Amino acid sequence: MGYDYCFVCGDKNPHGLKAKFNADGDSVWASFHCEERHIGWPNVQHGGITSALLDEACAYVPLNMDLVTVTAELNISFKTPVQVGETVRIEAHPTKVNKRLILVEATMVNQAGELKASAQAKMLVLSKTQQAAMGIETQA
C-alpha cells in the first residue's frame, strides 16, 4: 500500500500535509491549519497547497464510494487568501455520478465561514487494468 506516502493525506510522508479526511454521507471533509512552511507570498498560503487540498478532497469523494479515480480536470477559484495561522475546512460532494465520470464540487472556508476557494473536478474512474498500468496499488 502506497497511500501512506500520499503528499496530502499520508501519515508517513515527512514532507506531506497529513490532512485527515472524514466521510459524512456522500460528502467528505478535512481541517487544515496554515503554517509558515505552506506559504508562497509572505503570510499567504501557496495556491498549490490550496489546490492540492481541494484536489485530494475531490478524490476522496469517489474513494468514499469505493471507486479509484484520477483527476482529469480541476478548476479552482481562489476567492480570498488563506493566511498563516488560519484553520480552514475543506468539503467536497458529488454533483453527478456516471459509470466512468464523477463530477465533484469542493469548497475551502475559514472558521468564520468565509469562502477561501472553490473547485469543480472531473474524476475519471480507473478500471483494475488501468490502476495496474499506472502502478496504483489498492487495498483488496
Ligand SMILES: CCCCCCCCCCCC(=O)SCCNC(=O)CCNC(=O)[C@H](O)C(C)(C)COP(=O)(O)OP(=O)(O)OC[C@H]1O[C@@H](n2cnc3c(N)ncnc32)[C@H](O)[C@@H]1OP(=O)(O)O
Ligand atoms: C486510503 C486513501 C488514499 C487516498 C489517496 C488519494 C490520492 C488522490 C490524489 C488526488 C487525485 C490526483 O491528483 S490524480 C493525479 C492527477 N491526474 C492524473 O495524473 C491523470 C492524468 N491523466 C490520465 O491519466 C488520463 O488523461 C485519464 C485517465 C484522465 C483519461 O485518459 P483516457 O485515455 O482518456 O481514458 P479512457 O479510459 O480512454 O477514457 C475514459 C473516458 O473518459 C473521457 N475523458 C477523458 N478525459 C476527460 C476529461 N477531462 N473530461 C471529460 N471526459 C474525459 C474519455 O473521453 C472517455 O470517454 P468515453 O470514450 O468512455 O465516452
